[in-house]
């Protein structure tokens with residue numbers, strides 16, 4: 456399914472989401488007293504400009520803000536207690552292990568007055584029954600961005616990623632589980648398969664694709680699509696839509712065969728230094744007005760029901776942001792494959808070497 460860029464898509468941002476925020480907030484470490492400092496570790500391009508400033512103004516806190524672009528990066532940071540972050544944004548696939556390893560601490564729902572705005576559909580997920588450790592933030596899909604000035608209209612799935620006509624113009628996420636899921640889906644195989652035959656086929660295709668790939672990146676693909684340096688990118692729905700907002704040439708494909716669906720949550724690390732402020736920040740992000748601002752900036756789907764009702768109609772009805780049930784029915788979540796995940800990682804290592 457392809458969503459043409461809505462004509463009325465507003466330019467909410469003066470720059471790409473998060474760009475100003477990240478620059479303005481980097482290097483603020485040391486500002487304010489420790490009691491008043493909040494350390495946030497978030498995916499890149501995942502919060503609206505001005506939101507951190509507003510939180511600071513309202514609370515008198517100072518925010519230290521850093522970005523990451525893969526679950527692996529967050530997991531590594533939490534494993535070493537590094538950063539002393541107070542709020543992080545793990546995805547569904549990384550949560551079972553983070554909870555099992557005691558990397559997170561319980562969230563006190565009684566301190567979240569805005570909890571009531573969350574859509575019950577997204578509460579008590581299998582990876583955190585009862586929401587002891589997580590609060591849903593945004594969800595989205597694994598999708599393909601193409602430059603329509605180079606890629607014909609017919610493309611409807613993952614196939615442009617493997618098309619030799621786009622040699623040197625293709626970017627892939629730097630993320631073994633997402634990439635191998637996409638490859639398996641493209642091959643018509645179950646995306647969570649650990650079957651050695653399936654993984655061998657995936658490896659073979661990735662090895663054949665490698666000479667076509669410009670870069671394996673989980674954050675630069677947006678800018679490369681906008682500039683035209685890349686023509687085809689495997690990415691996440693919202694980042695691709697941010698690119699489409701900047702360039703009329705960018706088209707976003709949610710593969711009609713079905714794709715990977717994911718949800719990221721707010722969580723408080725076990726080693727957090729300011730649990731009180733972390734709760735205040737999470738509650739602030741749940742405030743409908745703030746959730747709307749973020750949703751309008753990042754183009755991901757908000758699990759905040761009140762906020763969703765306040766989104767501009769063209770966003771609420773955008774089938775890339777909120778895929779219709781017929782498409783969602785064909786989508787799958789990454790399975791938590793425990794120690795078996797080394798089989799997927801081995802494929803990735805051999806391809807990338």
Ligand code: N2P
Pocket residue numbers: 498499500501546691694717718719
């Ligand atoms: C934000 C990407 C988050 C999606 N740039 C991956 N969980």
